Amino acid sequence: MSEGNHATGWDVDDVLRIRVRRVGPIDNAAYIVACPETRAAVLIDAANEAGKLIEAVGDLDLIAILETHGHADHWQALAEVQAQFPRAWTGAHEADRGMFPKPPPARSLGHGQLVEFGRRQLRVIATPGHTPGSICFYHPGYVFTGDTLFPGGPGATTPPLGHFPTILESIRAHLLPLPLETMVFPGHGGPTSIRAEAPYFPEWVARGW
Numbered sequence: 001m002s003e004g005n006h007a008t009g010w011d012v013d014d015v016l017r018i019r020v021r022r023v024g025p026i027d028n029a030a031y032i033v034a035c036p037e038t039r040a041a042v043l044i045d046a047a048n049e050a051g052k053l054i055e056a057v058g059d060l061d062l063i064a065i066l067e068t069h070g071h072a073d074h075w076q077a078l079a080e081v082q083a084q085f086p087r088a089w090t091g092a093h094e095a096d097r098g099m100f101p102k103p104p105p106a107r108s109l110g111h112g113q114l115v116e117f118g119r120r121q122l123r124v125i126a127t128p129g130h131t132p133g134s135i136c137f138y139h140p141g142y143v144f145t146g147d148t149l150f151p152g153g154p155g156a157t158t159p160p161l162g163h164f165p166t167i168l169e170s171i172r173a174h175l176l177p178l179p180l181e182t183m184v185f186p187g188h189g190g191p192t193s194i195r196a197e198a199p200y201f202p203e204w205v206a207r208g209w
């Protein structure tokens, strides 16, 4: 995955084209997700190192910059990337709006909302718990989970914005029911799958983090 496909420049090249860029001091994963049939793309988390993200977008038609949540390590490059692609709109969940620098993302992304790019769309899944406005983005076969779900369990639930029972409920109600083959692309670290993570849910509940 991290090596990518040197022939095409895409890390995943199937129903969606996905480029991952690992950026910043705590190894954030930012994703460029493109429609294979058009040049339309979205960026999930303008996390850091704007130059790397801008280069990865290249000459794709960037429709939107989507923020999984408001923690600062996920938006360090937001202003710079948007300045480079002024036609791209920015979106985040309303509940995290106050965590962003001014101006905050322009559009409010709520549960069930569809983000269209070319002939593809991502569905917003509200998954509060890591932060109140944490969201995931789903396309059949793929889910981008921000800091809600990592390989090995839920993201941190540090008070006051984090809440462990809430993140567990988000994962139980909205992520574990996804098809088992769904690949999980988290906001830090490498990919996993619903099949790999679901069996451990009772352990996460029992350990309490």
Ligand SMILES: [Zn+2]
Residues within 6 Å of the ligand: 069, 071, 130, 147
């Ligand atoms: Zn976070």
